[in-house]
Amino acid sequence: MIHEAIAFEVSYWKRWKLNFVGSYLDSVGLLFAIILLMKFRSPSASITSPEYAFFIIGFLSSYLTTAIFSRIDTPKNYAKYDIYDWIVSSRTSMLHVLVAERIWVFLRYVTPGFVGLTVYFAVLSVPLKVYFICVTLMMVGWVGCVGFNLILTSLGLLYGKIEGASAWLSLLISYFMVGIFFPVTMLPFKLWVVSLVFPATYAIDLSRHFTLGTELILPSVKMEITCFAVLVVALLIVGLHLWKRADKKVRRGELQF
Numbered sequence: 044m045i046h047e048a049i050a051f052e053v054s055y056w057k058r059w060k061l062n063f064v065g066s067y068l069d070s071v072g073l074l075f076a077i078i079l080l081m082k083f084r085s086p087s088a089s090i091t092s093p094e095y096a097f098f099i100i101g102f103l104s105s106y107l108t109t110a111i112f113s114r115i116d117t118p119k120n121y122a123k124y125d126i127y128d129w130i131v132s133s134r135t136s137m138l139h140v141l142v143a144e145r146i147w148v149f150l151r152y153v154t155p156g157f158v159g160l161t162v163y164f165a166v167l168s169v170p171l172k173v174y175f176i177c178v179t180l181m182m183v184g185w186v187g188c189v190g191f192n193l194i195l196t197s198l199g200l201l202y203g204k205i206e207g208a209s210a211w212l213s214l215l216i217s218y219f220m221v222g223i224f225f226p227v228t229m230l231p232f233k234l235w236v237v238s239l240v241f242p243a244t245y246a247i248d249l250s251r252h253f254t255l256g257t258e259l260i261l262p263s264v265k266m267e268i269t270c271f272a273v274l275v276v277a278l279l280i281v282g283l284h285l286w287k288r289a290d291k292k293v294r295r296g297e298l299q300f
Contacts, residue, residue: 091167093255099163100251101223104181106156107243108217110148110188111195141196141286145189153185169254177250180271187242187275193282200289222247227260235260242278245271 089095157178164174220227220234221243227235238244244260245267251257252264261267 096163096167096255097251097257098224100160100254101221101247103156103160103163104184104243104247104250105218105221105223106153107181107184107188107246108221108241109152110145110185111191111217111241111243141193145192149185157181164254167254173253176253180246180249183271183275184242184246187246187271187278190275190278190280190282191242193286194278197282197285197289201285201292217241217243220244222260226257239270240274242271242275245274 090099160177160181161174164177169177218224220230220238221241222238227238227244227248229235230238239260248257248260249264249267249271252259259267261270
């Protein structure tokens with residue numbers, strides 16, 4: 044059952060309590076360091092200036108991308124620690140474990156971004172309506188990233204293991220692809236088209252548009268929101284379908300690691 048899977052994850056929360064708290068401290072420290080570097084580069088610029096706001100909104104929103112690659116190497120670890128046997132013998136399922144893990148990832152990695160974004164929007168005096176729009180975009184973006192993660196993790200289960208190092212390298216590359224540091228339209232060789240497969244690209248771009256009035260990647264707000272919604276739904280449907288196949292493979296004992 045789902046409560047058994049959550050209890051299983053909670054045991055990890057307790058074991059890694061310092062890391063859990065550290066994820067908040069790390070995000071604050073990294074943001075502070077980057078702001079200082081930008082201050083040296085532009086001493087006269089205010090923290091509420093468009094130059095700062097463009098980057099900070101992108102940086103805090105980038106916590107969504109952790110949902111794409113976080114823990115996609117768990118199939119290997121599950122096999123190593125005989126967790127598959129526990130899943131099959133208990134009343135839980137792979138989907139229950141997945142949900143419990145996404146709760147863990149959300150609390151540890153994503154909530155620091157939401158907290159930071161809320162504080163910064165207060166500094167910018169962003170209207171409440173715009174704030175709720177941006178939060179909604181972030182939540183939908185998170186769901187889309189979970190769908191992306193479902194696909195990657197399922198492929199790892201079905202066709203071979205995924206190493207943690209490759210996951211973090213992919214995460215680093217995605218930071219440049221979703222427009223955190225600069226508009227994705229500045230990517231060379233029309234690579235910005237590739238960025239359109241990442242839900243976080245739309246969430247960040249729309250949040251900046253509603254907050255700062257920046258230009259959109261696509262011709263209109265309606266078109267961008269439509270593409271965003273279709274992508275999120277498609278990623279979830281494909282991800283759940285692949286995960287269901289992976290779950291059957293687990294129960295038949297066909298995993299090879």
